[in-house]
């Protein structure tokens with residue numbers, strides 16, 4: 001076999017099981033490519049020795065017919081999943097020396113399935129961001145380039161930008177990621193990948209560095225829908241160590257994928273159509289046409305609370321973050337900057353250890369939770385959140401899934417970053433509602449814009465409709481034929 005890094009996750013699994021290559025060869029190919037593309041800054045910590053040891057063990061198991069479901073498959077792990085004895089930074093200076101003594105449930109599940117870990121992928125600090133520009137370890141650069149201006153460095157999206165760049169540049173077969181308001185789906189759209197945010201509670205949050213606990217959810221970034229199904233079924237599990245973990249049956253999504261949408265009722269929400277630019281409008285229309293062609297019916301629905309989703313998110317997420325991040329005080333974890341008094345030690349540590357965006361969120365969060373403002377902001381936001389959830393529940397009485405664009409635009413350049421943080425927040429306008437309602441949603445690469453950059457479509461479904469989402473996504477994947485479009489690039 002020539003270039004093993006060109007395989008998809010499911011193809012690589014097949015190649016290993018039919019002995020077309022060994023896990024060590026596969027792992028070595030990825031390690032060599034990671035070294036060659038360090039300029040993308042996709043990994044914070046590379047673990048080639050660990051990966052090779054795991055691959056050797058996988059080869060033994062394959063040889064003795066004891067292969068586990070993901071035996072010998074090299075992955076990247078977002079640096080927000082605690083990995084035992086491997087540094088875990090969450091993209092922050094404050095955790096730059098943190099080596100966990102335990103493994104997150106999601107990464108443990110993947111290890112138990114036989115996966116090989118190439119390293120920890122770069123991310124926005126504490127998963128706060130939409131462009132991977134807030135990492136204390138520097139920005140991640142997308143492997144994608146504009147056709148007419150290949151010198152501009154583009155963002156891979158965020159916060160899982162390292163995970164996205166790693167898969168898009170073939171520095172891992174697939175990666176884990178996390179999504180609090182869009183951080184799996186938005187980078188997936190920006191880099192031409194499939195990304196699914198599962199139902200809240202499907203993947204355990206145990207050992208994931210917390211951002212906003214009621215919104216955080218793990219999921220995969222992959223090249224194909226099949227790959228996403230294989231990853232998710234090996235990441236998800238009921239976990240007693242996470243009080244919000246669901247006791248859901250995790251089916252064999254991969255074996256059950258069927259790209260048949262005949263008779264499926266697809267909702268198009270009026271509120272998601274407003275103010276779309278021409279490119280995004282055309283993308284949505286393509287999605288509609290593909291689904292009609294495949295036998296689905298389109299229904300116009302209204303999700304009236306949509307305009308309130310972003311403001312609600314930017315109260316709830318910082319509120320929870322300010323509480324979650326209180327633990328980083330220089331005493332128990334990570335970096336410490338001394339002071340004359342204990343208060344000074346706290347202040348110096350947090351001032352030095354946290355970046356600008358994280359400090360902004362802590363201040364907003366502390367403000368909206370403070371005695372005088374709790375009712376006006378936090379409590380109000382919780383009420384609106386309930387209305388957003390009900391809006392979806394009512395809509396899912398009429399339709400099976402909802403189709404939207406994933407992002408309002410294609411990837412922007414690093415030097416085009418909006419100076420106003422609120423403009424940056426608008427990147428997640430189509431994704432945050434889903435987290436507020438705890439629903440699953442998938443982004444599928446669907447077309448290339450005029451500049452040759454990927455655009456993604458999002459399918460939102462009711463609670464625990466992951467199989468349905470994979471099926472609809474597979475239908476769109478077939479119609480869009482994105483893989484063929486990018487082969488010549």
Ligand code: GLN
Nearest residue numbers: 127128129180181182183
């Ligand atoms: N971009 C959003 C934020 O900065 C979402 C991040 C995420 O999903 N982790 O909060």
